[in-house]
Amino acid sequence: MKSIFKFLLMCFSATLIAQTATNSDIIQQSLVKKSQMMKSSLVKNIEFTNIGPTVMSGRVVDVSVNPENTTEFYVGYASGGLWYTNNNGTTFTPVLDNSPTQNIGDIAVDWKSGTIWVGTGEKNSSRSSYAGIGVLKSTDKGQTWKNVGLLDSHHVSRILINPNNSNEVIVGVIGHLYSSNDERGIFKTTDGGKTWTKSLFINKDTGIIDVAFAPNNFNVMYASSWERERKAWNFDGDGNNSAIYKSTDAGNSWTKIADKSGFPVGNGVGRIGLAVFNENTVYAFHDSQFRRKEDKKKKTSNALTKEDFKAMSADEFYKLTDKKLNTYLKTNGFQEKYRAENVKQMVRSGNVKPIDLAKYLEDANSLLFDTPVVGAEVFKTTNGGKSWKKTHEGTLDDLYYSYGYYFGEIRVDLQDENGIYVLGVPILKSKDGGKTFNSISKENVHADHQALWVNPKKPGHLINGNDGGLNISYDDGQNWIKLNDPAVGQFYSVYADNQKNYKVYGGLQDNGVWVANHNARIDKRWQQTGQNPYESIMGGDGMQVQVDDRNSNIVYTGYQFGNYYRIDRESGDNKYIQPKHTLGENPYRFNWQTPIHLSKHNQDILYLGGNKLHRSLNKGDDWETISGDLTNGGKKGNVAYGTLTSISESPFQFGLIYVGSDDGFVNVTKNGGGSWTRISNNLPQNLWVSRVIASKFKKERVYVTLNGYRFDDFTSYVYMSDDYGQTWKNIGNSIPTSSVNVIKEDSENENVLYLGTDNGLYVSFNQGNSWEAFSKNLPNVAVHDLVIQPTAKHLIIGTHGRSLYKANIRPIQEFTKGIRKHDKLEIFTINSIKKRKSWGSSWSKWLDANTPELNIPFYANSSKKVTVDIFSDETKVNSFSIDADKGFNEAIFDLSFSKKGLKAYQKADKDANLKKAKNDVYYLPKGKYTVKIGDEKSEFEVK
Numbered sequence: 001m002k003s004i005f006k007f008l009l010m011c012f013s014a015t016l017i018a019q020t021a022t023n024s025d026i027i028q029q030s031l032v033k034k035s036q037m038m039k040s041s042l043v044k045n046i047e048f049t050n051i052g053p054t055v056m057s058g059r060v061v062d063v064s065v066n067p068e069n070t071t072e073f074y075v076g077y078a079s080g081g082l083w084y085t086n087n088n089g090t091t092f093t094p095v096l097d098n099s100p101t102q103n104i105g106d107i108a109v110d111w112k113s114g115t116i117w118v119g120t121g122e123k124n125s126s127r128s129s130y131a132g133i134g135v136l137k138s139t140d141k142g143q144t145w146k147n148v149g150l151l152d153s154h155h156v157s158r159i160l161i162n163p164n165n166s167n168e169v170i171v172g173v174i175g176h177l178y179s180s181n182d183e184r185g186i187f188k189t190t191d192g193g194k195t196w197t198k199s200l201f202i203n204k205d206t207g208i209i210d211v212a213f214a215p216n217n218f219n220v221m222y223a224s225s226w227e228r229e230r231k232a233w234n235f236d237g238d239g240n241n242s243a244i245y246k247s248t249d250a251g252n253s254w255t256k257i258a259d260k261s262g263f264p265v266g267n268g269v270g271r272i273g274l275a276v277f278n279e280n281t282v283y284a285f286h287d288s289q290f291r292r293k294e295d296k297k298k299k300t301s302n303a304l305t306k307e308d309f310k311a312m313s314a315d316e317f318y319k320l321t322d323k324k325l326n327t328y329l330k331t332n333g334f335q336e337k338y339r340a341e342n343v344k345q346m347v348r349s350g351n352v353k354p355i356d357l358a359k360y361l362e363d364a365n366s367l368l369f370d371t372p373v374v375g376a377e378v379f380k381t382t383n384g385g386k387s388w389k390k391t392h393e394g395t396l397d398d399l400y401y402s403y404g405y406y407f408g409e410i411r412v413d414l415q416d417e418n419g420i421y422v423l424g425v426p427i428l429k430s431k432d433g434g435k436t437f438n439s440i441s442k443e444n445v446h447a448d449h450q451a452l453w454v455n456p457k458k459p460g461h462l463i464n465g466n467d468g469g470l471n472i473s474y475d476d477g478q479n480w481i482k483l484n485d486p487a488v489g490q491f492y493s494v495y496a497d498n499q500k501n502y503k504v505y506g507g508l509q510d511n512g513v514w515v516a517n518h519n520a521r522i523d524k525r526w527q528q529t530g531q532n533p534y535e536s537i538m539g540g541d542g543m544q545v546q547v548d549d550r551n552s553n554i555v556y557t558g559y560q561f562g563n564y565y566r567i568d569r570e571s572g573d574n575k576y577i578q579p580k581h582t583l584g585e586n587p588y589r590f591n592w593q594t595p596i597h598l599s600k601h602n603q604d605i606l607y608l609g610g611n612k613l614h615r616s617l618n619k620g621d622d623w624e625t626i627s628g629d630l631t632n633g634g635k636k637g638n639v640a641y642g643t644l645t646s647i648s649e650s651p652f653q654f655g656l657i658y659v660g661s662d663d664g665f666v667n668v669t670k671n672g673g674g675s676w677t678r679i680s681n682n683l684p685q686n687l688w689v690s691r692v693i694a695s696k697f698k699k700e701r702v703y704v705t706l707n708g709y710r711f712d713d714f715t716s717y718v719y720m721s722d723d724y725g726q727t728w729k730n731i732g733n734s735i736p737t738s739s740v741n742v743i744k745e746d747s748e749n750e751n752v753l754y755l756g757t758d759n760g761l762y763v764s765f766n767q768g769n770s771w772e773a774f775s776k777n778l779p780n781v782a783v784h785d786l787v788i789q790p791t792a793k794h795l796i797i798g799t800h801g802r803s804l805y806k807a808n809i810r811p812i813q814e815f816t817k818g819i820r821k822h823d824k825l826e827i828f829t830i831n832s833i834k835k836r837k838s839w840g841s842s843w844s845k846w847l848d849a850n851t852p853e854l855n856i857p858f859y860a861n862s863s864k865k866v867t868v869d870i871f872s873d874e875t876k877v878n879s880f881s882i883d884a885d886k887g888f889n890e891a892i893f894d895l896s897f898s899k900k901g902l903k904a905y906q907k908a909d910k911d912a913n914l915k916k917a918k919n920d921v922y923y924l925p926k927g928k929y930t931v932k933i934g935d936e937k938s939e940f941e942v943k
Contacts, residue, residue, distance in 0.1 A: 021179040021712035022737060024152035027133060030737035031100040034760065034780075037736065037773040042887030043763055046812070048778040048797075048805040050487050051504070052522035053534040056511040057446075057469025058488035058801060061122055063453045064109040065463065070455060073463065075470055076104040078122040078450075079130050079782055079801030080488030084142065089472060089483035095142025097779040101759070102801050103130040105174075108159035110166040114141045119156025123174055123209065124450070125230055125237065125405050127592055128490065128509060128800055130758060130782060131712065132156060135171060137193055148193030152176075152183040154712070158211040162218045162250065167192040170251045172223060174207035177230050179712040186211065186223055188251050199247075200254040205229060206241040209271055211251075214279040215414055215456075219250045222282055222385070224272035228405065232662060232688065232710040234637025237405035238289035242269035246385050257385035264288060268374075271405055275412040275420065280384040283391075283412055283434065285422050287404030288374035292395075304328040306358035317347055317354040332361055338583055352584040360583055363561060363590065363640070375400045376424060378410070378434040391434025399424040407449070414456040423449035427464065429477055440477025448510055467510040487522065487803035492593055494798030495545040496789040497552045505555070506785075506798050507542025513557045514542070518794065518806065537567060546598035546606070556598065556620065561640060562590025562610060566620050577620030579608060588612065589634055591643035591662060601654040609644030613659055613673060626673025631661045648702075650694040658702055658725075660689025666704055668725055679725030680704075684717060690741050697750035700724050705732075705740040709758065714739050716757060720768060731768025741783060746809070747790035749816040754795060756783030761797060765816055772887075778805060811857040811888055825866070825933055828857040830940035833895065835926050840917025849919040854940065856891040856931055860884040868893065870901070871930040875908045877901035893931075895942065897922040 038044060059078040066072040071088035074095075081102040083092040096102060096118065106119040120132025131154040136145045150156070153173040162168035168190050175184025184207035186200035200208065206227040213221035223246075227239030243265070244258040259265055268290030275283040304324060309317075322340035329338055346352040376396040379388040399422070400407060413419030418433040426441030427449040441447060446468025455461035460476035469488070471480040490509035496518065497503050505515045513536070520533030540559025548554035556577075558564030566575045581588050588610035599605035606616045611634065613627040634642030643662050650656035655672030664687045666680035680689075687706040695701030702725050706717035718732030718740055731753075732740065738757035746752035755762045755771065761783050762771040785798040793810040811828040831854075838850045856868060863886045870878040870893065878898040882891050897905060897914075902922050906912055914922050928941050 021176060021181065022708075022714040024134075024183075026737055027714065028151060031133065034736040034773060035100070037771075038775040040886075041772045041775065042765075043772045043812070044775050044887065045885060045889050046774060046807055046809075047776045047890065048774065048807045050522070050777070050802065051516075051518065051520065051796075051804050051806050052487050053489055053514055053516065053532075053803055054484050054487045054522060055526075055532050055534055056489060056508065056514065056536075057484040057486070058490045058511075058803075059122075059124075059448075059467045059509065060451050060465025060470055061104055061124070062107045062451050063463050063465055063470075064107050065453050065455075066109075066111045067456070068111065070458070070461065073453075074107055074109060074116065075465065075486075076107040076118070077102075077486075077488045077801065078124070079103050079128070079490060080486065081779060081781070081801070082107060082116070082118060082142065083486050083488075085483075089470060089481075089485070092483075092486045094486070094779070095138075096136075096145070098143075099136055099145045100780050101133050101136075102779055102781045103132050105132060105156035106159050106172075108161050108169070110161050113139070113166055115139050115166060116142060117159045117161065117169065118145075119153075119159050119171060119173075121153065121155035123155055123157040125174075125177055125228060125235065128782075129155065129177060130800075131177065131714075135159075135193065148189075149196050150183060150187060152181055154181070154183075155207070157207070157209050160211055160213055160218075160221070160251075164218065165190075168218075168250065169193065170211055170213075170221070171196075172208035172211040174209050174226065175204075176712050178232075178710050180204035184208070186251060186254065197252075199251055200225075200245060202227075202241050206239070209408065210274045212274045212276040212282075214276050217279055219248055220276075220279045220384075221247050221251055222274050222276055223247070223254065224274055224284070226271050227269075228271075230710075231637065231639075233635040233639050233641030235405060235639060237287070238268050238270040240265075240267055240269070242272065244272060244274070244284060244385065258388070261381075261386060261388050263379055263388040264290065266290075271408040273408040273410040273423075275410045277412045277414065277417050280382055281417060282381050282385065283410055283420055284379045284381075284388065285408060285410035286377050286379060287400060287408055288377050289404075290374050292372045292374055303331070306332070306361050309354045309356075309358040312354040314347055314354060318344065328357070334360065334583075335580055343583065346583060356584045359587060360581070362587055373402065373404075375402070375404060376422065378420070378422060378430075380434060391430075392436070396422070396428070396437065399426070399428065401425055409450065409452060411452045411454050413454050413459075415459060419454075421452055421454065421462075423452060425449070427452070427466075427477070440473075442478065442480055444480050444482050445471050446510075485524075488801060489803035490800045491798035491804065492542065492784055492800070493544045494785045494787050494796055494804060495547065496787045496794075496796055497547040498549050498789075498791070499552050500791075502789050502792060503552070504796055504804060505537075505545040505547070505557070506804060507538075507544060507557065509800070510541055512536050512540060512542045512559070513538035513545060515555075518789070518792070518796070537569070538565070541592070543593055544596050546596055548598070548603050549600075550603055554619070556596055556606060558594070558596075560592050560594075562588075562594035562608065564594070564596060564608065564620070575620070577606075577608075577616070579610065579614040579616075579623040579625070589631075589640050589643045591640060591645055593645065595644055595647045595659075597647040597649060599649055599654065600651050601649070607647050607649065607657070609647050609659060611643050611661075613644065613647070613657070615673065627659075627667075627669070627676055630659055630667045630676065631665060632663045635663075645689050646692045648692050648694040650699060651696050652699040656694065656699075658692040658694055660692040660704065662688050664689060664706070666692055666725060668702075670724075679721075682728055683719060687711075687713075687717060690739075691743050693743055693745065695750070696745055696747075698722065703743050703745075703753075704728070705743050705755075707739045707741065709739040714758070716740050718743060718755065718768060729768075731764075734769075735762060735771050736773075742786050744786040744788060746813065746816075747788045747793075748813045752812060752816050754786050754788075756786055756797060758782045761786075763812065765812075774807075808857075811859070815859055815888070823861050825861060825936050826859040827931060827933055827936045827938040828859070830854065830856055830931060830938050832941040832943055834943050835923075839895070839923045840919040840921050842918075849917070851919075852895045852923070854893040854895055856893055856938075858884075858889055858891065858933055858936070860886055860889055862886050866933050869932045870924075871932065872905060872924070872927060873908070875901070875904050877905050877924065877929070891933075894921075895924050897924065 082096040158172035270287035273285035448467035451465030631642035
C-alpha cells in the first residue's frame with residue numbers, strides 16, 4: 001500500500017512540476033553530472049563515426065572574421081557548435097566540442113588576444129531554437145572553455161567587445177523562449193566576465209534582439225527590444241515594448257528613442273534589426289505585425305477565391321454557375337467527388353455551408369501565409385534616432401512570408417552609407433539607401449538568410465550564413481562559393497532500410513529528405529566526380545521516412561504539416577497521399593512533424609496521424625479514419641496543435657496501436673481502432689509526447705517519453721509499462737536534466753535501451769534502472785532520432801546540429817547476451833579482414849603507406865594495462881599492451897608481425913613465403929588467428 005501511495009505521489013508531483021521552467025541551477029548541476037558520467041561511463045570508448053551529410057549543411061547564426069586576415073574566421077551554427085578556418089573556408093575545425101553545449105546565439109572574437117566569446121542559445125524563435133547555458137569564454141582559441149555567467153539567459157542575441165578594451169563587453173539577451181524570466185535585457189562587464197551589470201531591463205517578457213555600436217565610437221550604441229510570447233500552439237512576436245534604445249555611455253545607461261519619432265509604436269511592433277553606419281546614421285529593419293489596409297481595388301480576375309466563400313450566403317452560392325464553381329474546385333485541388341452539382345446538393349441538405357469551401361483549404365501553412373500583416377520594412381535615421389523615415393514606398397513583399405520572427409538581420413556597408421543588405425527569404429541589396437532593392441540570392445545559395453559579414457575594407461566581399469550553411473562572394477552577391485565542409489545538418493528523423501548494403505534516410509530542418517549508402521565516403525571527392533553520395537528526394541522541412549521492406553524503391557516521406565508522398569525511386573513517380581477531411585468537417589490538424597508508420601504485419605498498410613489516426617490499406621491511395629480526435633481538441637493559435645506526434649503498432653498483434661499527442665495524451669487500441677483507451681492519466685500532464693514505442697519483446701510492454709521543451713521544462717521524462725499502460729514506472733530519474741526526444745529498444749536484447757535527449761545519447765543495460773553516457777567522437781548535441789540496422793548491428797543517430805553518426809553495437813549486444821556477472825574480461829566478435837596487396841605501400845612515394853587496422857573489441861572489469869597477444873595456431877606472431885578503461889574498449893592491431901613473432905612463425909612454418917611490404921613491414925598472410933587477452937580469447941580471419 002505504501003509503494004502504491006508513493007507511486008501516486010510521484011505522478012502527482014510530476015504533474016505539478018510539468019510546464020514549470022527548469023531552474024538554471026538544476027541545469028548546471030546536470031551538466032556537472034553528465035561530465036562525471038562521461039568520465040566513468042562503461043561505454044565511453046564505444047566510438048561514433050560521423051557519416052555526414054555535409055552538402056546541405058545547417059543553420060548559421062553568426063560569423064566573426066579577422067579584420068587583418070579575412071581568410072581566418074569563426075562560424076557559429078544554431079545547434080552545431082563553433083567552427084574555425086584559417087584557409088578561407090576550405091576546411092573547418094570544430095572548437096566547441098569540449099563544451100557542454102553546441103547551441104549558439106552569437107559569437108564575438110577579440111582577434112588581438114585570440115579570446116572567443118560565445119553567447120549560447122539561438123536568437124531565433126523557431127520550433128527548434130535550443131536554449132543555452134549562458135556565456136562561454138575561451139582564452140586559448142577554443143581548447144578550453146569557461147562559463148562566465150548569465151546562466152538563465154537561455155537565448156543570447158548579440159555580443160559586443162570594446163575594440164579598445166577587451167575586458168569591456170556588452171551582451172544582449174533575448175531571454176527564455178517559452179516562459180517569462182528576469183535574466184533578459186542588456187548586460188555589461190568591465191572585468192572580462194567576472195561580474196555583470198544589467199544596464200537595461202524592460203520586463204520579464206521583453207528581451208533584447210539586437211545591439212550595435214558606432215564603428216568609431218564604442219560609447220554610442222543602439223539596441224532593439226522585442227516583446228514575444230511563444231507557446232506550442234501560438235507565437236505572438238510583437239507588442240508595445242518592442243522599441244529602439246540608445247546609449248551614449250558605452251551601454252551603462254539607455255534611453256528609449258523610438259517614441260514620436262516616425263518609427264512605428266504600439267502592439268504591432270515586431271522584431272527589429274539594426275545596422276549602425278556612424279554615430280547618427282542608423283538603419284532599422286522592422287518586422288511590422290500591423291495589419292495591412294484593405295485593398296479596395298476591384299479584383300482583376302473574376303475567378304472565385306476562398307475569401308469569397310467566407311461571407312457568401314446560401315442563396316448567393318446557388319446562383320454560381322457550375323462552370324465557375326468547378327473551376328474553383330479543380331484549381332484548388334478538391335477531391336474528384338467534390339464537383340459543382342454534388343456540392344450544391346450538400347449545401348441544400350444543410351450538411352455543408354458555403355464557408356466550408358474556404359475552410360477546406362485552410363491548414364497550418366495556409367493560415368500562416370494568409371496573415372495580412374505589413375511585414376518587412378526599412379527605416380533610417382540620420383540624427384541619432386530623433387527622427388526616422390521609411391526608406392522605401394510600399395511594402396517589401398516576398399521577403400518574410402509571415403516568418404519575420406525568424407529573420408531580422410540588416411547590414412550596412414561601412415564604405416558606402418547607401419549600401420545596405422536585408423536578410424530574409426531571399427537576401428536583398430540596396431545601393432540607394434533602401435529606396436530600391438534587388439535580390440542577391442543567386443545560384444548555389446540557400447533561401448533562408450541568418451547572418452552576413454560585409455568586408456569594411458574590400459567592396460563586394462561578403463560572407464553569408466543561412467539555413468544551408470555558408471557562402472562567400474567577391475562581387476557583391478552576383479556569384480557565390482559554397483563552403484559546406486562541416487557536417488552540421490539538423491536532422492528531425494533517420495531511417496535505415498533492410499538492404500545488404502543498407503541505405504540511410506533522413507529528414508532535415510529546411511533541407512528536405514536525403515538518402516545515401518551507410519558507408520558512403522564523406523569527403524570532397526564528389527566535387528570531382530560530380531556525384532554527391534547523398535541524394536535529395538524531397539524538399540521543404542524533411543520529415544519521417546518509411547521504406548517498404550519488400551521493395552526498397554518504395555519510400556514514404558514528405559515535408560512539414562503532414563504533406564506526405566509515396567515515392568517510387570525506380571520509376572520516379574511521386575504520389576501525394578495526405579488524407580483529406582470531408583467537406584463540412586473541420587480540417588484535420590497535422591503536426592509540423594507529422595508521424596507515419598508502415599505496418600510490419602502488412603507492408604501495404606500505412607498509418608498517418610493528424611488529430612485523428614488514419615489508415616490506408618493500399619499504400620496511401622485511399623484512407624479510412626480509425627479514431628475520433630485523440631487530442632484535447634486543439635487550442636486557438638497560429639501553430640497547428642492538438643495533433644498526434646507518435647505512432648507505434650505492436651509487432652505481436654495487428655491493430656494493437658499506440659499513439660501520442662503534442663498535448664500530452666497517450667491512447668491505445670487493441671482492435672485496430674474499433675475502440676480507444678487513454679492511458680496517460682497517471683503521467684505528467686500537458687507535455688509533448690515525443691515517443692510512444694510498443695515493445696518488440698513483450699506484448700504488454702510500452703515505452704513513453706515526454707518532452708517539456710515547449711514550456712522551458714527540461715526534465716527527462718521517460719516511462720515504461722508492462723501492462724499496456726495501465727501503470728507506469730519512471731525510468732528517467734538518473735538521466736542528467738535534458739528534454740527527451742526518442743527511446744529505442746535494442747534489436748536483440750530486451751534489457752538494453754537507447755535514449756536521445758537535447759544534450760546527448762545514453763544506453764541502459766537494465767531497462768532504464770541506470771544509464772551510461774556515450775561520448776567518443778560525439779559532442780553534447782541534440783539527438784532527435786535513432787534507428788538500429790539489425791543485420792549490420794549498427795546504431796545510427798540523427799542529431800539536430802551535427803548530421804548523422806554511426807556506431808557498431810555488436811559488443812553491447814554480445815555483452816548483454818545470457819546471464820553474465822561481468823566480473824572478468826571479455827573479448828567480443830572480431831570481424832574478418834580482407835588481405836590487400838596495397839598493405840604497406842601506396843601508388844606514389846609521396847603518399848603515406850596504406851596501413852591496415854583490425855579492431856579488437858573487449859570489455860574490462862577494471863581500469864588496467866592489458867596485453868593483447870596474437871597467435872597463429874600455437875605461435876605468437878605479435879603482442880602489444882594498451883591501457884584499458886573499465887567498460888568497453890577497442891584495441892587496434894595493424895596486422896603486422898613483431899620481429900620475434902616473425903622468427904617464430906618462420907620457424908614453425910618453414911614453407912611460409914612471406915614478402916616484406918614497401919614500408920619494410922611483414923604483414924600476416926591469409927589464415928585464421930586467435931587473439932588472447934589474459935584468459936580470454938577470440939578468433940578472426942585474414943581472407
